[in-house]
Structure formats: C-alpha cells, structure tokens
Amino acid sequence: MRFRRSMATISFNPRPNLQATNNHSHQHGVVVEEIEGFIRVHKNGYIERHSIIPSVPCTTATARDVVIDKFSNLWARIYVPSHPGANNLPVLLYFHGGGFCVGSAAWSCYHEFLSNLACKASCVIVSVNYRLAPENRLPAAYDDGVNAVMWVKQQALSQSCEQKWWLSRCNLSSFFISGDSAGANIAYNVTTRLSNEHSVLKPLRLKGTVLIQPFFGGEARTWSEKHATQPPHSALTLSNSDVYWRLSLPLGANRDHPWCNPLANGLAKLRDLRLPAIMVCVSELDILKDRNLELCNVLTRLGKMVETVTYEGVGHAFQVLHNSQLSHPRTQELVSHIKVFINQ
Numbered sequence: 001m002r003f004r005r006s007m008a009t010i011s012f013n014p015r016p017n018l019q020a021t022n023n024h025s026h027q028h029g030v031v032v033e034e035i036e037g038f039i040r041v042h043k044n045g046y047i048e049r050h051s052i053i054p055s056v057p058c059t060t061a062t063a064r065d066v067v068i069d070k071f072s073n074l075w076a077r078i079y080v081p082s083h084p085g086a087n088n089l090p091v092l093l094y095f096h097g098g099g100f101c102v103g104s105a106a107w108s109c110y111h112e113f114l115s116n117l118a119c120k121a122s123c124v125i126v127s128v129n130y131r132l133a134p135e136n137r138l139p140a141a142y143d144d145g146v147n148a149v150m151w152v153k154q155q156a157l158s159q160s161c162e163q164k165w166w167l168s169r170c171n172l173s174s175f176f177i178s179g180d181s182a183g184a185n186i187a188y189n190v191t192t193r194l195s196n197e198h199s200v201l202k203p204l205r206l207k208g209t210v211l212i213q214p215f216f217g218g219e220a221r222t223w224s225e226k227h228a229t230q231p232p233h234s235a236l237t238l239s240n241s242d243v244y245w246r247l248s249l250p251l252g253a254n255r256d257h258p259w260c261n262p263l264a265n266g267l268a269k270l271r272d273l274r275l276p277a278i279m280v281c282v283s284e285l286d287i288l289k290d291r292n293l294e295l296c297n298v299l300t301r302l303g304k305m306v307e308t309v310t311y312e313g314v315g316h317a318f319q320v321l322h323n324s325q326l327s328h329p330r331t332q333e334l335v336s337h338i339k340v341f342i343n344q
Contacts, residue, residue, distance in 0.1 A: 033247060035240050038102045041134060041247065055106035063115060065106075066163070068151045072131060074144050077105045079118035079125040080166050090123045090174040090342040092210070093148060095130065097181030097317060099215065099236075099244030100141055105129035109320040113331075121339035124170050126152060130186065133248035138259050141182075145190035149177070153204050173205040176342050181236070181317060182244070184214035189259060195273045208277040210338055213286055213316055214295070217245055218261040219254055222290035231285060231324060236316040238287055263298060270302055277305040279341045281334060285315040309337050 028046040033039075040048040058064055062082045068074040081089065096103045096110050104110075105127040118125045130144035155163045156172050179187040191209045194201065215236075225238050242255075249257050256264040263270075278299065282292045289310075296308045311318070311330045318327045319334055 033243050035099070035101075035243050038098075039247075047135065049102055053107045053109055055104055056108045056111050057106070062118070063111070064165070068128075068148055069144075072144065072147075074131070074147060075105070075129050076148060077111070077114075077127045077129070078166050079114050079127065080169055081119050081122055081124075083119070083122075086122055087169045088171045089169050090176060090207075091152070091170050091172065091204075092117075092121075092123050092125045092176045092178050092342065093145075093152065093187075094125050094127045095141075095145060095179030095183030095186040096127065097179070097183045097213075097215070097320070098132075099240070100133045100138065100182045100185075100248035101244055102132065103182075107320075109322075113320050117335055117338065120335045121342065123176075123339075123342055124166050137250055138248050139189075141186050142189045142193065142259075145177075145186050146193055149190065149194065149201070149204070153201060156203050172203045173207075174342070175201075175204045175206050176208050176210060177206065178210035178212070178338075180212035180319070182215045182248075184211040185216060185259075187211060188214060188262070191275065191278075192273055195275050198274070206276050208279065208341060209275075210279045210281070210341060211292075212281040212319070212334070213283050213288055214280065214292060215241075215244075215288065216261060216291050216295065217241060217255040218264060218291070219256045222294070224290040225287045228285060228287050228289065230287070231315045233323075234285075234287075234315050235321050235323065236287060241287070262295065267298065267302060270299065273304075275299070275304050277307070277341075279307045279309065279337070281337070282308060282310045283314050283316055283318060284310055284312045288316065307341065309334075 028042040028044055030043040031040050032043050033041040037050055037052045063077060063079045065075055065077050068076055094114060096105055114125050114127050128148045130141045155167060177187045177191050187209055188211055194206060245255055245260055249260060255261060258265055280292055280296050282289055296306050299306045311333065313326045314324050314330045318324055319331045
C-alpha cells in the first residue's frame, strides 16, 4: 500500500517536479508545447521529459529485458508468472500508455501492474518499449509494434535457446495484443495491420485484442470530452489530449486522421477487416468514454466480436496511476476480466 500512496502523489501533483528544471529550460528559449509534469517541446527542437514516474530495473527471475532491434533501440520487458509448473500459457503483447510521447516499459507503475497481471491472469507478457513522438511521429510506434510481433514469431520458429526461459511456457496459438491509452491505440492499429495476414503470423495465432481506455480523438468533440466530470488532476484532460495528438500525428494532419479517428473515413475499410475478438475496457469518468463506446457500437454493427466492460467511478489510467479510492478494486476487476477473455 505504501507504493500505491506514492504513485497517487505523483499523479496528483506534478508541479514540484518541474521547478528543478526551470533554470535549465531557459537555455532553450520559447516553449511551444507542454504537458505539465511530463513533456516540454521548445521552439529550437529541444525536448524535455520529466521523471515524474521512476523507472525500475528487473529485480526478479520472472521478468527480464530483451533487445528486439538494436538499430531502433526497440526492446521489451518480458514477464512470466511466478508460480512454477504453469505452462501452455497465453501470450500477451502489451503497449504502455503516455500519449505516444512519454512513458516506458520500465516505468514503475507498468512494472507493478504487468507483474500482477502476469501472475493473476496466468499469462506471459511481452511489454514493448516503442519509439516516442515527436522525435518519432506515427506510424513509428505502429511499425515497432508489428516488428515486436514478428520478433516473437521469429523466436518461436528458431526455438531460441536464449529466450527459452519464457518461450517454453507459452501457448503460441493463444496470442493476444493489448495496451492502455495510447498503447491501446497502438494495439488496435497493429491488430488492423495484421488482421488479414493470419498465415504470415504462424506459428502465432492472434486470438484477440484487449484495449484498455483506447486513446482516439476527432475534430468534433464528444459529450464526455466536453462535459465529463474529471477527478482532480486527471491523467488525461482535453487540452493534454490535443497536445499529444499535435506532437504525434504526421505533420499537417488533424484529429480526423484515421490513426486518431478510425471512424472518420467511413466504415468500408472497417467492414473488410478480419478482426479477432476484441475486449474494450472503458472508464466511467474518462473523457474518452463516449468515443470508446462509439467504436464498440460501430464494430458490433459491422459484425465484429466485441466485448465492452465499463469500470464505474474511475477515470483514465486508474489501473496504473492508482488515482482514486476505487482504483484497487477496479484494477482487480480489470485483471479478472482479462483473465477470462484470454483463457476462453
């Protein structure tokens, strides 16, 4: 519980973490974009990311970091359940959140959440540390996601001795793609890229996708974006959302770009996708609630297999930021729902 209290303090009050860097920032001139406590982008191109959430190393035998592509600095942290003897486990490829611009697979909040998820849901998790915007605008993160899938496939085909510590415990015909917030957007876009490429994935079999509070947007505002009651110092405000999209979309694109708004260009392409089963986890107090539910409704009308779960009384990223009294029980519910989904 001590760790959860410290995380709540981090998420609620970023301001003190900025003061130490103010003098250094003046050297780089005008700030053109900023999300307080997380990122500053200066007119001269200099980018500051603040250490509001600490990174942690792997300290147990059940989690290790692996290099996927040394040239793009793509790596992953792999988690296996701590209980011995559990084999034939589903594999969950996971993408962290952070508006495409901040975050890390080594952040303490993700390390805690995914360690717990691997143990409680009895699955192997490959948590991908993808390239960040604005240095690497979309589709860089999507490319890294596809490369991570193909890396898992290659390790399986080669029966890699180096990766045997986790591969030997996997059921590769039970492969899932997941993520939260921007990571859920990546999971969705990687899934759509691979949706008609089932033969290319063998021996992996993509059985489903888990989208936790997926980060989408659009030029027209939804009701929840304009009016939803937000917890104090919410993890995602409308103004922060706009900054993330300006920093991550291709230059010149607006929020109706299909990577931001998958419904903007009509439904024909969505109808043709051979999507696996999808579970969408929605937070009641999240500004993204209406947009998440709209996507679920459209996919369902198109005949896709969609399971929608809403978590009452909590906002965006509750499962990693612990920023509500209800975060702990709702996180337990989330883990239980994921366990059922990946084992059915």
